[in-house]
Amino acid sequence: MIYTCTLNPSIDYILHVDQFEPGGLNRAEKTFYYPGGKGINVSRVLNKLSTPSTALGFAGGFTGQFIRSFLDGEGVSHHFIETDEPSRINVKMKSGDETEINGPGPSITSAQQTELLASIEKLSPEDTLVIAGSVPASLDKDIYLTIASICEQKNISFVADTSGAALKQLVGSPVMLLKPNHHELGQLFDTVIISKDDAVLYARKLVDEGAQNVIVSMGGDGAVLVDSKQALYANVPQGIVKNSVGAGDSVVAGFLSAITTGKSLKASLRYGVAAGSATAFNDDLCNEKELESLLKDIEVIGLN
Ligand SMILES: Nc1ncnc2c1ncn2[C@@H]1O[C@H](COP(=O)(O)OP(=O)(O)O)[C@@H](O)[C@H]1O
Numbered sequence: 001m002i003y004t005c006t007l008n009p010s011i012d013y014i015l016h017v018d019q020f021e022p023g024g025l026n027r028a029e030k031t032f033y034y035p036g037g038k039g040i041n042v043s044r045v046l047n048k049l050s051t052p053s054t055a056l057g058f059a060g061g062f063t064g065q066f067i068r069s070f071l072d073g074e075g076v077s078h079h080f081i082e083t084d085e086p087s088r089i090n091v092k093m094k095s096g097d098e099t100e101i102n103g104p105g106p107s108i109t110s111a112q113q114t115e116l117l118a119s120i121e122k123l124s125p126e127d128t129l130v131i132a133g134s135v136p137a138s139l140d141k142d143i144y145l146t147i148a149s150i151c152e153q154k155n156i157s158f159v160a161d162t163s164g165a166a167l168k169q170l171v172g173s174p175v176m177l178l179k180p181n182h183h184e185l186g187q188l189f190d191t192v193i194i195s196k197d198d199a200v201l202y203a204r205k206l207v208d209e210g211a212q213n214v215i216v217s218m219g220g221d222g223a224v225l226v227d228s229k230q231a232l233y234a235n236v237p238q239g240i241v242k243n244s245v246g247a248g249d250s251v252v253a254g255f256l257s258a259i260t261t262g263k264s265l266k267a268s269l270r271y272g273v274a275a276g277s278a279t280a281f282n283d284d285l286c287n288e289k290e291l292e293s294l295l296k297d298i299e300v301i302g303l304n
């Protein structure tokens with residue numbers, strides 16, 4: 001079974017504002033509410049691809065209730081630890097470009113943190129845990145490392161999609177998949193990644209340190225996958241980007257859905273990128289039909 005873990009879930013409140021005027025009264029033409037947070041997005045896309053998963057993490061208050069009932073409505077299994085304060089609301093404003101304001105998230109007690117770690121301890125070697133997104137300020141700063149260590153001890157396959165300090169902690173862990181975007185990978189190595197060759201160079205450093213697979217997504221410029229034997233590059237299909245929120249999470253879900261059903265690395269990268277782009281071309285996360293319609297426009301090639 002695949003488990004996802006979102007330490008800081010959200011309601012993603014998406015507003016389309018035609019001509020945004022800072023400091024003025026703006027009215028939105030269209031709004032959408034979705035449960036958000038990277039692990040939750042991975043679980044939602046896996047579900048759309050008929051790959052079962054259970055979403056773990058923390059959720060609280062009226063916003064937590066929305067997250068739970070939305071997932072129930074879609075048939076996504078979940079088990080969140082209730083927090084005393086409400087889960088956050090992240091504002092995503094589309095007005096030509098995309099502006100995001102992510103809330104800090106609720107305070108989480110040490111007892112609630114211990115309860116989450118205990119539920120991860122119960123996973124077995126047949127399970128995969130995807131941990132993704134930011135760490136709320138009240139949690140231990142090294143919680144990603146703690147979770148990685150539990151997974152290593154228990155032989156649980158471990159996937160991470162995070163950035164900053166949390167990503168840094170994981171360098172050297174035997175993670176099955178890391179999925180930074182090129183900005184996050186550049187930040188990790190204190191550099192700027194501008195080409196696929198740069199992405200391969202730095203992804204290879206993570207592989208040399210113990211990561212089994214590293215996918216570096218580069219928005220509209222494609223994605224690379226590096227493992228100990230090869231480096232692959234996938235282009236992205238052409239289309240109009242409507243909402244790239246959750247696109248990176250969709251790459252993780254598409255890749256996992258494919259690799260866990262026995263597809264090759266090459267086919268799984270193609271599937272992951274198709275999921276990412278199908279989400280980018282949609283208001284909400286992608287579904288299987290939208291993903292499959294893009295596969296013909298994605299070619300995966302080997303790089304040296
Ligand atoms: N302009 C675009 N055209 C087509 N696909 C895109 C575009 N921008 C993003 N995507 C899709 O979304 C995926 C993730 O985007 P990216 O911005 O790299 O990640 P993240 O959402 O983690 O920041 C890409 O690999 C691609 O599949």
Ligand SMILES: O=P(O)(O)OC[C@H]1O[C@](O)(COP(=O)(O)O)[C@@H](O)[C@@H]1O
Binds near residue numbers: 132245250
């Ligand atoms: O935990 P963070 O880094 O604040 O990110 C949370 C946000 O990321 C998302 O999961 C989207 O992530 P991506 O666009 O990177 O795929 C949103 O649903 C959510 O609002």
